[in-house]
Amino acid sequence: MNFLYDILLDHTLITVGLGSAIFGIISGVLGTYAVLRKQSLIGDAVSHAALPGICIIFLITGTKETSLFLIGALISGIIASSVIMYITNVSKIKYDSSLGMVLSVFFGLGLVLLTYIQKIPNANQAGLERFLFGQASTLLKFDVKIMAIVGLLVVFITSLLWKEFKLLCFNSEFGASLGFPIKKLDFLLTGLLVVSIVMGLQTVGVILMSSMIIAPAVAARQWTDKLWLMMILSALFGSISGITGTLISFFVPKMPTGPIIVVVMSAITFISILFAPNRGTIWKIIRDRKNEENINNYVLLAEDRK
Amino acid sequence: MTTAQVEILVIGILTAASCALVGSFLILRKMAMMSDAIGHTILLGIVIAFFITQDLSSPLLIIGAAFTGVITVFLVEMLQKTNLVSEDSSIGIIFPFLFSIGIIMISMYAGSVHLDVDAVLLGELAFAPFDRFIVNGVDLGAKSLYVMGVVFLIDLIYIILFYKELKIVTFDASLAAVMGISPVIIHYSLMSLVSITAVGAFNAVGTILVVALIVVPPTTAYFLMEDLRSMILWSVIFGILSGILGIFMAFYLDVSIAGSISVMTGVIFAIVFIFSPKKGLLTIIQRRRNQKYEFAELSLLIHLFNHEDTDREEIELNPQNIIEHFKWNKKFLKAVLEQLIKDGYVEFEKDLLKINKKGMEYLKTNSIYNINDNKTCCN
Numbered sequence: 001m002n003f004l005y006d007i008l009l010d011h012t013l014i015t016v017g018l019g020s021a022i023f024g025i026i027s028g029v030l031g032t033y034a035v036l037r038k039q040s041l042i043g044d045a046v047s048h049a050a051l052p053g054i055c056i057i058f059l060i061t062g063t064k065e066t067s068l069f070l071i072g073a074l075i076s077g078i079i080a081s082s083v084i085m086y087i088t089n090v091s092k093i094k095y096d097s098s099l100g101m102v103l104s105v106f107f108g109l110g111l112v113l114l115t116y117i118q119k120i121p122n123a124n125q126a127g128l129e130r131f132l133f134g135q136a137s138t139l140l141k142f143d144v145k146i147m148a149i150v151g152l153l154v155v156f157i158t159s160l161l162w163k164e165f166k167l168l169c170f171n172s173e174f175g176a177s178l179g180f181p182i183k184k185l186d187f188l189l190t191g192l193l194v195v196s197i198v199m200g201l202q203t204v205g206v207i208l209m210s211s212m213i214i215a216p217a218v219a220a221r222q223w224t225d226k227l228w229l230m231m232i233l234s235a236l237f238g239s240i241s242g243i244t245g246t247l248i249s250f251f252v253p254k255m256p257t258g259p260i261i262v263v264v265m266s267a268i269t270f271i272s273i274l275f276a277p278n279r280g281t282i283w284k285i286i287r288d289r290k291n292e293e294n295i296n297n298y299v300l301l302a303e304d305r306k
Numbered sequence: 307m308t309t310a311q312v313e314i315l316v317i318g319i320l321t322a323a324s325c326a327l328v329g330s331f332l333i334l335r336k337m338a339m340m341s342d343a344i345g346h347t348i349l350l351g352i353v354i355a356f357f358i359t360q361d362l363s364s365p366l367l368i369i370g371a372a373f374t375g376v377i378t379v380f381l382v383e384m385l386q387k388t389n390l391v392s393e394d395s396s397i398g399i400i401f402p403f404l405f406s407i408g409i410i411m412i413s414m415y416a417g418s419v420h421l422d423v424d425a426v427l428l429g430e431l432a433f434a435p436f437d438r439f440i441v442n443g444v445d446l447g448a449k450s451l452y453v454m455g456v457v458f459l460i461d462l463i464y465i466i467l468f469y470k471e472l473k474i475v476t477f478d479a480s481l482a483a484v485m486g487i488s489p490v491i492i493h494y495s496l497m498s499l500v501s502i503t504a505v506g507a508f509n510a511v512g513t514i515l516v517v518a519l520i521v522v523p524p525t526t527a528y529f530l531m532e533d534l535r536s537m538i539l540w541s542v543i544f545g546i547l548s549g550i551l552g553i554f555m556a557f558y559l560d561v562s563i564a565g566s567i568s569v570m571t572g573v574i575f576a577i578v579f580i581f582s583p584k585k586g587l588l589t590i591i592q593r594r595r596n597q598k599y600e601f602a603e604l605s606l607l608i609h610l611f612n613h614e615d616t617d618r619e620e621i622e623l624n625p626q627n628i629i630e631h632f633k634w635n636k637k638f639l640k641a642v643l644e645q646l647i648k649d650g651y652v653e654f655e656k657d658l659l660k661i662n663k664k665g666m667e668y669l670k671t672n673s674i675y676n677i678n679d680n681k682t683c684c685n
Contacts, residue, residue, distance in 0.1 A: 035392075035395055038392055038394065039394075040392070040394045040395040040397075040398045041339055041394045041397065041398050043398070044339075044342065044398065048514070087579070090587065090590065091529060091579070091585070092528075092529070093525055093528065093529055094333070094336055094338075096333075096336055096337070096338040096339045096394070097333045097336075097338045097521060097525045097528070098525075099338070099339060100333075100338040100339055100341065100342060100517055100520075100521035100522075100525075101518075101521055101522045101525055101572070101575065103342065103517060104514065104515060104517040104518030104521060104522065104568050104571075104572075105518060105522060105568055105569060105571060105572030105575075106572075107514055107515070107518075107565075107568070108515055108518055108564070108565040108566070108567070108568025108569045108571075108572070109565065109568075109569050109572070110565070111515075111561075111562045111564065111565030111568075112556075112559075112561045112562055112565035112566050112569055113561075114562070114565075115560075115561040115562040115565065116559065116561050119560065207346060207402065207405060208402045208405070208406060210398040210401075210402055211398060211399060211402030211403065211406075213398070214395050214398040214399055215398075215399050215402075218390075218391055218395050218399060221390075222390060254413050254414050255410065255413065255414065256409060256410060256413045258406075258409075259405075259406035259407075259409040259410045259413075260406070260410060262402050262403065262406040263403065263406050263407065263410070266399060266402070266403035266406075269399055273385070273388060273390055273391065279390055280390075281388050281390070
């Protein structure tokens, strides 16, 4: 019983667990769209691109206010995703190349600014470590509140624009021909994704961000063919791995939170790919074997007839 | 310049050139993001090899790391082959997973390991000259110099020897298979080289910015060039150029060398992308504008020709109505008309616009529809 009390009463654990869970829901919902639209790796690019924004905000204001950093990250994230879209739209350069370019160049710029900042007196490390790997344990009540607000906003907008976003994902040309403002919807959805990525930087950090966007949606995809169910499952998987990861890192000494969340999430994904009914790999093997047997039986019967 | 600075410059140039060589094929095969994945997962290889050897400069580290790079490619492809996950999603699942395991291993055994994650990820070329290659007490130069030199030579020899095979496999894998060239062998040998290059370069530029050198210069060359040979050549040139400029900028501003090299690759791309005389953004915008006006002029001439000498002449040839019928705005019509009058294709007769002889000639030579036929329009 003592053990349970420990969990229930530990303030940090509750804050961190709640934060990770809410972030899991947000990334699960928006990741569903990203994966279905084959833009999975945008999370990777946008999260790297947030660094110069954070540095510039620090250079201008000189404060380490988290909410200001978020705004800076948001602006450079939106610029990055627009540049990626623009380059692929106007030239023959492919999506993956422009993604890789924007990712590395923006991050390089961030690194240059960061080393520049470190030379300024009184400006000790602006927390690069934290940016790279995230430090869920430093989440404050305030951060969790912001996350909750963003989460509610995301859920509200997706349910309000459910039909429009669905059309955007599966047949945007048809949507445009019906007169829906597809470009604006695209911008809105990408914007929401950028917001959620920036939120998640504190929890899992830049490098592991792409996993939190992709893995829950891919896992959920294996269990269902319906968009709404996929989204609910994806949010569920995201938050379950958030909570589980937080608990593991709480009980195992020296265990970093972000990476263990990603490992748990990956495990859920691998299990889904192997065992999900109908789509799963093992089901497929069993089905193939049954089909083969059936065919063999038919052949035998046909030969009996002769 | 000091000796250390010269050494940094040479290491930077060798790294940039090797990355550009393998990068060219990577982006043609639409696998740009694979470099990102490999760049991250070699951390796991370095960590595991380090646990075994306990020595950061052991060659086993490089082999182990390169091996994890190849395993990453293999796992991504295995996931993709289930047909349950798309290519980019499988990259995005596998590499954070392997990377997380690497980070967890480092954090759990942080006390006993002198492995700086930041150094692996971000690299610091400025420290490269401190790690000397000493044989029998004789200082032969920085170690990275030799590592990158060997990596560059391997890349160069591989691409010269297997140029034809690489080309066929990249552009037509089925044809290659028919001709008896195994796409699988070529693919995995290329991926091994990418891993070796990334591992060699992590010392110099760090694993995240290896992506900049592998992706950006070849993409710039791809944007500009039409054939493979000149694309490879130019990507090496762009790579070396950004290496040199980046290093000088870093010396001048006293900032991260790796960061400023990747900023330079981006700057060179932006310049080429915007100002290239044939394909640049400015040229494209100008061309689209011209096309728009040309088309408008032609449409207006056809319209005038169709309605001249008909009962609706009074209505259709009036500029006021043209604005309405074409749904153009006043400014646009004015611009089009000015051009047409300047070229001497139309003139005003009282309030009505009339096409003249010169305009008819122009219409006949430039219009796709046959002007000699009867007028085709409504009445």
